Amino acid sequence: LKTLRLLLGDQLNHQHSWFKEEQENLHYVFMEMRQETDYVKHHIQKVIGFFSAMREFAEYLKEREHEVIYLKINDKKNKQTLPENLKQVISEYRIEKFEYQLPDEYRLDVQLKDFCSELTIETEAYDTEHFLTSREDLTNFYKGKKEMTMEYFYRDMRKKYDVLMVNSKDPEGGKWNFDKSNRKKWNGKPEIPHERGFRKDVSALLQEVGKAGIKTFGSLDAEKFNWPTSREDSLSVLNYFSKNLLVHFGDFQDALHTKQAYLFHSRLSFALNSKMLHPKEVIDSVIGYWRENKDEIDISQVEGFVRQILGWREYMRGIYWKEMPGYGKSNKLDNQNKLPEFYWTANTKMNCLKHSIQQSLDNAYAHHIQRLMITGNYALLTQTHPNEVDAWYLGIYIDAIEWVEITNTRGMSQFADGGIVATKPYVSSGSYINKMSNYCKGCEYDVKKKTGENSCPFNSLYWNFLDDKREFFKDNRRMAMMLNMLDKKSEDELFRIKERANAIIQNPENF
Ligand code: FAD
Ligand code: SF4
Numbered sequence: 001l002k003t004l005r006l007l008l009g010d011q012l013n014h015q016h017s018w019f020k021e022e023q024e025n026l027h028y029v030f031m032e033m034r035q036e037t038d039y040v041k042h043h044i045q046k047v048i049g050f051f052s053a054m055r056e057f058a059e060y061l062k063e064r065e066h067e068v069i070y071l072k073i074n075d076k077k078n079k080q081t082l083p084e085n086l087k088q089v090i091s092e093y094r095i096e097k098f099e100y101q102l103p104d105e106y107r108l109d110v111q112l113k114d115f116c117s118e119l120t121i122e123t124e125a126y127d128t129e130h131f132l133t134s135r136e137d138l139t140n141f142y143k144g145k146k147e148m149t150m151e152y153f154y155r156d157m158r159k160k161y162d163v164l165m166v167n168s169k170d171p172e173g174g175k176w177n178f179d180k181s182n183r184k185k186w187n188g189k190p191e192i193p194h195e196r197g198f199r200k201d202v203s204a205l206l207q208e209v210g211k212a213g214i215k216t217f218g219s220l221d222a223e224k225f226n227w228p229t230s231r232e233d234s235l236s237v238l239n240y241f242s243k244n245l246l247v248h249f250g251d252f253q254d255a256l257h258t259k260q261a262y263l264f265h266s267r268l269s270f271a272l273n274s275k276m277l278h279p280k281e282v283i284d285s286v287i288g289y290w291r292e293n294k295d296e297i298d299i300s301q302v303e304g305f306v307r308q309i310l311g312w313r314e315y316m317r318g319i320y321w322k323e324m325p326g327y328g329k330s331n332k333l334d335n336q337n338k339l340p341e342f343y344w345t346a347n348t349k350m351n352c353l354k355h356s357i358q359q360s361l362d363n364a365y366a367h368h369i370q371r372l373m374i375t376g377n378y379a380l381l382t383q384t385h386p387n388e389v390d391a392w393y394l395g396i397y398i399d400a401i402e403w404v405e406i407t408n409t410r411g412m413s414q415f416a417d418g419g420i421v422a423t424k425p426y427v428s429s430g431s432y433i434n435k436m437s438n439y440c441k442g443c444e445y446d447v448k449k450k451t452g453e454n455s456c457p458f459n460s461l462y463w464n465f466l467d468d469k470r471e472f473f474k475d476n477r478r479m480a481m482m483l484n485m486l487d488k489k490s491e492d493e494l495f496r497i498k499e500r501a502n503a504i505i506q507n508p509e510n511f
Pocket of ligand 1: 264265266267268269270272273305308309312313314316366367368369371372376393397399400401404405406408409412413
């Protein structure tokens, strides 16, 4: 049968079994579409990153004698939506069977199912052969359990894949989790090796995107695009990480710094989420490097890294498929405020937010603690509607694909799911930020002050949040200590805290 196989922008898995088969009568189709560039406003580097990686993968397939149909964004024939384009290709090439890989986004899953149900030709869906769990594995794992603590899922994954295990039974190093040793502040030492950059010229593609009239935001140096867009690039980011950054990955995982956007983070998320790299190959490669260099690298650095990929990444995917589509609408804390305008400009006097947002606008990247404890923390403390928060996170980061963005944003960061992912909200006053960063030193606000003119906004916002949401958290054991402390505040102090917090919430642009 003459068969058409669809490849979505985040299905660039070079090692998929599709490409190992006899290739007669097979056509692969890639499409750059307004449906994908416009469902949310994306960072320009995200659009360029995905289009470049798709084009390079298409070339890779052509070089290996595969038949490839590629619809570029400005092609006259491009109808800009998935069903319209597919209908056209199927008719033009007289296709007799349509095949696709299961999408990771609910939106596309529904769209493709609907499309297939209307087709008169045969259709078949395949696994992407990327994840280490199926869509349903997590649901089955937690069946009958009250809480879905990630740690137990992670331990099970370690056993299942025999990762960092002794005799497939006990955790290597005697512990499952070395998180406690991963909490250091970075003060300029140890030195961070020079950035691994690609410096690609993407000017021509940038022009095409401009000509198409796609609305984007953020900045891009078109002669020095730094993200991996091929498998070769992706492998070099992976090797660079093991050789240069792994040694301190765990130590400084939670650190924040004005001058260092990346610290010891791997920047592998785009290569992973577009599937240019497989999670197991990343884990094996990093562990392999560690085994050869055990004298220099402590197990805590490696375990911390493995937990992110084997644990958190798979866990978030499982939560997504367990909870969608309802998850996309959840707002258990009933937060209703608008996201401040400065999230799009970095124009704020709060130094921590200014730096985290500016780095995001410049690089389409922020590391986990910037996302969670700076921008996410502030959005939650100011009781911002999760739809607004989601739209921002989904647009700004090069790695943002809904299955992993929404679970991290609505779930882990905004507690909008009421506690499925996190057992308590990730909120903090300025003191945590001061402990982990150098932001407060250069800030107009005084991190030690709770109220009054130049007091750190995070301080009053924090206690105001607890007071506003007291009823919601009253039975949460993990919140008991903080609510106790809140109760000890005098009426007068609480009044001044709430006055300051409300002034910030009502006029965020003034701060
Ligand atoms: P590293 O710190 O080097 O970690 C290695 C890898 O572990 C990452 O590449 C990633 O694949 C995985 N990982 C780490 N933490 C998580 C996590 N919490 N969930 C899933 N995978 C994880 N990650 C995305 O890939 N896409 C998103 O859209 C996204 N949105 C986020 C939104 C918020 C509010 C928060 C708090 C986190 C979000 N994350 C997201 C998770 C995490 O912040 C990023 O994966 C990470 O910062 C990517 O940088 P890195 O590759 O240098 O990661
Ligand atoms: Fe952020 Fe407050 Fe520190 Fe300023 S003082 S950097 S607002 S935490």
